[in-house]
Amino acid sequence: MIDVGIIGGSGYTGGELLRLLANHPEVDVRLVTSRKLSGKPVSLVHPHLKGIYSLNFEALSAKEAAERCDFVFTGVPHGTAMDWVPDLLDAGARVIDLSSDYRLPVEVFERTYDMKHRAPRDSVFGLPELHPEVAGARLIGNPGCYPTGAILAVAPLAHAGLVERVVFDSKSGISGAGIEPSATSHYPNMSENVIPYKITSHRHVPEMKQELGLLSPGIEVNFTPHVIPAVRGILTTAHVFAKEGAAESLQDKEAVARIYSSFYKEAPFIRLADGAPRLGAVRGSNFCDISFEAERESDRIVVVSAIDNLVKGASGQAIQNMNLMAGLDQRTGLWFPGMLP
Template sequence: MIKVGIVGGTGYTGGELLRILSTHPEAEVVAVSSRKDVGRKIHEVHPHLKGFYDIEFVLPELKNFDECDVVFTAVPHGEAMNYVPQFLEVGIKVIDLSADYRLKKEVYEEVYGKKHDAYFEAVYGLTELHREEIKKAKLVANPGCYPTGAILAAAPLAEKELIERVVFDSKSGITGAGASPTDFTHFPNLHESIVPYKITDHRHYYEMLQELKALQEDIRISFTPQVFPGSRGILTNAHIFLRGDLEEGEIKKIYEKFYEGCKFIRFQESVKLIYVRGSNFCDISIHKGKDRAVIISAIDNLVKGASGQAVQNMNVMFGLEEDEGLNYPPLFP
C-alpha cells in the first residue's frame, strides 16, 4: 500500500482527494493536516466522508508525515514552497496542487508577485503530455484547472504545428474560486449570471503558453475565463484558426492518434458538463467550420482539473495502472 499524506485537507481539493483515495485499492491516507482543525476527525469537517476515515487532522509538520511515501500539498499559492523542500529532502515524493512549481521561477515570481525561495524543477503533471517524465518524477506540479481543459483541447494540433491562433473561451463552476466565500461567489451576485473575470490577464494563461509553446513555438494564444452559477465543471471552447484547410475527418484522426491509449480522454459527438461530473474524464468534441475549428472540452474542475489528476499522477509515479481508484463512471444527471 502507498502511504499517503495530504497537507491542507479542509478545502475543496483536499476534500476531493480524501473522497477519491477513500476507495483506492493501493493507497492508504495516513496523515492529513489542518492548522485550524487539529484534533478534529475527518468527518467533522467533511460530513460526507463519515465512515470512511478514523483519523484526526494534524499540524503540517514533517514528523506527522514521516511514514508517507507521497504527500499531496493542497494549499494556497505561495504556501506549498514552505513544505515541499522538507518532504523532498527525506525522500518523500510530492504532488503539488498549488501553482508554486508549475512555471519557471522567474515567470512564477512575475505572474504571482511572490518571491520563490524554495524553487525546484518539477514535472508538469498533465499526464497525457508528460507520462514518461512523471514515471521518474520526485516532484509533480499538478496543472491548473483551466489549463487542463484548454491544453488538452489544443495539444494534438499544436504538436503538428497546425495552429495559427487559438482563442480559449472557458466557463467554470464556482468551486474553482475555492471554499472561502467572497462577494464574487455570493449567491445573489452570481445566480442567473455568467461573469467574466481576469478577462485578459488570468494567471493560468501562462501555463497554457508554456505547454503549448513547447509543442509549437510560434503559436498565438488568447484566453478569457468566466464563472457560471454551478458547483462543478469547466467547459472550454477552443476556437482554433488553422494553417491549411483540414477536413473535420482529418482533424479527428489527428486527435485519435495523439490520445491513443489515454484512458481519460473520450471523444463525443457533443459535450456537456453533466457527462463528466464527479469523474476524471476529459470529454472532447470536434467541429470544423469555414473559418476555424472549434474543439470543445469538458472536465470536472475538482477531479480532472485538480484532485483526480493528482491521483492519476500518483498512479503513474508508483507504477500502477493509470486509472487505479479512478475507474468509475460520472454522476448523471
Template sequence: MIRAGIIGGTGYTGGELLRILSKHPEVEVVAVTSRREKGRKIHEVHPHLKGFYEIEFIEPDIDRLSECDVVFTAVPHGEAMRYVPELYESGLKVVDLSADYRLRKDKYEEAYGKTHEAYIEAVYGLTELHREEIAKARLVANPGCYPTGAILAAAPLAELELIERVIFDSKSGISGAGVSPTEFTHYPNLHEAIVPYKITDHRHYYEMEQELGRFQEDVRISFTPQVFPGSRGILTNAHIFLKGELEQDELEKIYRKFYDCSYFIRFQKAVRLSYVRGSNFADISINRGADRAVVVSAIDNLVKGASGQAVQNMNVMFGLDEWAGLDFPPLFP
C-alpha cells in the same frame, strides 16, 4: 499499500482527494493536516466522508509525515513552497496542487508578482502530455483547472505546428474559487449570471503558453475565463485558427492518434458538463467550421482539473495502472 499524506485537507481539493483515495485499492491515507481543525476527525469537517476515515487532522509538521510514501500539498498558492523543499529533500514523492511549481521560476515571478524563494524544477503534471517524465519524478506540479481543459483541447494540433491562433473561452463552476466565501462567490451575485473576470490577464494563461509552446513556439494564445452559477465543471471552447486546410475527418484522426493511449480522454459528438461530473474524464468534441476548428472540452474542475489528476499522477509515479482508484463513471443527472 502506499501511505499517503495530505497537507491542507479541509478545502475542496483536499476533501476530493480524501473522497477518491478512500476507495483506492493501493493507498492508505495516514496523515491529513490542518492548523485550524487539528484534533477534529475528518468527518467533522467533511460530513460526506463519515464512515470512511477515523483519523484526526494534525498540525502540518513534516516529522509527522515521515511515515508517508507520497504527500499531496493542497494549499493556497505561495504556501506550498513552505513545505515542498523539505518533503522533497527527505526523499518523499510529492504532488503539489498549488501553482508554486508549475512554471519556470522567472515566469512564476512574473505571473504571481512575488519572489519564489524555494524553487525546485518539477514535472508539469498533465498526465497525457508528460506520462514518461512523471513516471520518473519525485515532484509533480499538478496543472491548473483551466489549463487542463484548454491544453487538452489544443495539444494535438500544436504538436504538428498547425495552429495560427487559438482563443480559449472557458466557463467554470464556482468551486474553482475555493471553499472560503467572498463577495464574488456570494449567491445573489452569481445567480442567473455568467461573470467574466481577469478578462485578459488570468494567471493560468502562462501555463497554456508554456505547455503549448513546448510543441509550437509561435503559437498565439488568447484566454478569457468566466464563472457560471454551478458548483462543478469547466467547459472550454477552443477556437483554433489553422495553418492550412484540414477536413473534419483529418482533424479527428489527429486527435485520436495523439490520445490513443489516454484512458481518460473520451471523444463525444456533443459535450456536456453533466457527462463528466464527479469523474476524471475529459470529454472532447471536434467541430470544423468555415474559418476555424472549434474543439470543445469538458472536465470536472475538482477531479480531472485538480484532485483526480493528482491521483492519476501519483499512480504513474508509483507504476500503478493510471486509472487505479479513478475508474468510476460520472454522475448523471
C-alpha cells in the same frame, strides 16, 4: 500499500482527494493536516466522509509527515507550498503539489504571481497525457484546472503544426474559487448570471502558453474565464485559427479525428464526444470529453472540452500522477463514470 498524506486537507481539493482515495485499492491515507483544525475529525468539514474515515486533522512538520508517507499531496495556497515541498522531498517523500508553486519556471512564476520564489526545485508539469516523464518524477506541479481543459482541447492540433492562434473561452463552476466565500460565489450575485473576470490577465495563461508552446513554438494564446451558476465543471470553447495553408486540413473531419485519436491513443481519460461535451457526463469523474467542428470556408475550427474542475482539474489528476509515479495503471482508483444527471 502506498502510504499517503495530505497537507492542507480542509479545502475542496483536500476533500476531493479523500473522497477519491477512499476506494483506491493500493492506498492507505495516513494523515491529513490543518493547523487551525488540529485534533478535529475530518468529517467536521467534509461531512460526506463521515463513517468513511476515522482520521483527525493534525498539525505536523514536513519531516513528520514525510516519515509516515511515501507520497504527499500539498493542497495549500500558492506561495505556501514552497515552505513545505523542499523539506518533504529532503525527508524522502515524493510530492504532488496542487498549488501553482511548481508549475512554471521560477522567473515566470515570480512575474505571474508577483512574489519571490523562496525554494525552487526541479519538477514535472503534471499533465500525464503530455508528460510521460511524470512516472520518474519526485515532484509534480499539478496543473491548474483551466489549463487542463484548455491544453487538452488543442494539444493534438498544436502538435500537428496546424495552429496559428487559439482563443480560449472557459465557463467554470464556483467551486473553482475555493471553499472560502467571496463576492463572486455569493448566491444572489451568482444565480442566473455569468460573470467574466480577469478578462485578459488570468494567472493560468502562462501554463497554457508554456505547454502549447512546447508543442508548437510561436503559437498565440488568449484566454477569458467566466464563473457560471454551477458547483462543478469547466466547459472550454477553443477558437482555433489555422496556420497559413492549414485551413483545408482542419475542414476534413475524419482527418482531424485521426489526429486526436492518434495523439491520445495511450490516454484513457480522454474521450471524443458525440456532439458537444456535457458537464454532467464528466461530473465527479477524471474524464476529459472533447469535440470539434470546423467552420465552413474559414480558417477556424472550434474545439470544446469538458472536465470536472475538482477531479481532472485538480485532485483526480493528482492521483493519476501518483499512480504513474508508483508504477500503477493510471486508471487505478479513478476508473468510474461521471454523475449524470
